[in-house]
Amino acid sequence: MSRPGACRLFLSATFGIPSGTELTRQLSELATPVTVMRGETVETDPTAASLAFLTGGATKLSALAARGRHQIVAFHFGGDIFSIPAEGLHRHVITGLRDSALFLFPARAFYDRAAASPRIMRTLLERSQTALFRCRDKAVNLGRKTARERVAGFLLGMAERLDCPDDEPGCIKLPMSRRDVGESLGLTIETVSRQITELKEAGIIDTRGRSCIVLHDLDQLAAQAGNVEPRDAMSGLAPAAQRVVMVQ
Amino acid sequence: MSRPGACRLFLSATFGIPSGTELTRQLSELATPVTVMRGETVETDPTAASLAFLTGGATKLSALAARGRHQIVAFHFGGDIFSIPAEGLHRHVITGLRDSALFLFPARAFYDRAAASPRIMRTLLERSQTALFRCRDKAVNLGRKTARERVAGFLLGMAERLDCPDDEPGCIKLPMSRRDVGESLGLTIETVSRQITELKEAGIIDTRGRSCIVLHDLDQLAAQAGNVEPRDAMSGLAPAAQRVVMVQ
DNA sequence: CGGTTACATTGATCTTTATCAAGGCAGGCC
């Protein structure tokens, strides 16, 4: 996937622009093709933000805190675009969950050149917003949810992003280990395991081997996830709070 | 701040473009001016993402989970641009910390029109990335940090964003209550209070009344925040992990 | 196909933070 021209094809497919243009040539000049095998990690430029285009495979992006603690900040799958910050409060590293291929760009230079194409800027902006909204939901999970809710929500989220393989309906094949799930949910591996066992005992899910999980009852799983209830979540606000409801 | 023309001036100042253009006119047509008094909340269109331009004041953006739980996802101050998602897993509401004024836009329509200006798109993209990076750091704090670390990190972050008032150096006047701090850090009000007391007893900070905090020793506060240590945080990775260090 | 190894599960105990319950104090208002 790192032969010359591959990057231009990928840019073209991602943004819906012709691949033969001067712009795609200029952009692909900035690319560093990287392959990451399962378990390998990639560190990007610590002095500036990078942009990653994952052409195939699956990766995790984790942040490192003091005392060797890791927090997985996002999982990415083939076709995803994501950004890696310069080293600030936490260092970020990309790790392969399976063998993966990606292109790395210096973010600033990429934006400088891409500014010429409204279509590219629009796509980048929308993907960035999606990442932000996902990250906010993660913050809610980490800050306010029980272990049960986090695990149930995680399974639902993965069911949306991973396509159910082969025959078995409602079955997802998790590409990450229990440790990864824990590091994503702010839980220990043991707690994740216990929660999965309990969901299994409740008949809501089932496991097939180590990495396959069958979701029997999506509704019940959603109920376990503790997300906002349809309409009445405003209770709990300060009583004096007024509400100005905007509908645009 | 909601007289006609105010929006165009704000757009012009924010993006560094002339205010008399057709584009600023078209964009300002989409604006809904809103004032939020202290403690009041604003809900945006639940069916589509909104874009908010905070012209003055200070607000919090919180997400609502089941059982009346609130997680503050971000604080915003005058000049900030931020986006509010359509109602997904969690509902989001804006609440005034002080009396505030903002313009609300339907995000999609705003992007459609702003696409004509690379400068606007670039600014929106960079602000979105900053918000994402902040949110990721928050996720690390919520998922992997102790109460002490979260409170120390919070004070440091606020010291950067709030400008130290009047005379007292290293003094910040928090515009939010202890409850808000707790809802931002995934802690109870009591735990926040205890941590502040302990930091005070350690001589690292001091309090002046209810909302002023004097930061005596930024270095020691940073040490308490448990962010990544300069160079050796890779220990703790799987031993087989290889590293491909990219420097661009 | 059986042995090996890393990953996952299960169990017992401990720690951190939430929860419950009083006080204390700051700041607003007459």
Next chain:
DNA sequence: GGCCTGCCTTGATAAAGATCAATGTAACCG
């Protein structure tokens, strides 16, 4: 300026999840 209200602090107890430790098992490999 003193009262009053709401916010903050402090203390005692409980619960959720972490940690420590051992066992089980899937998947890889010869």
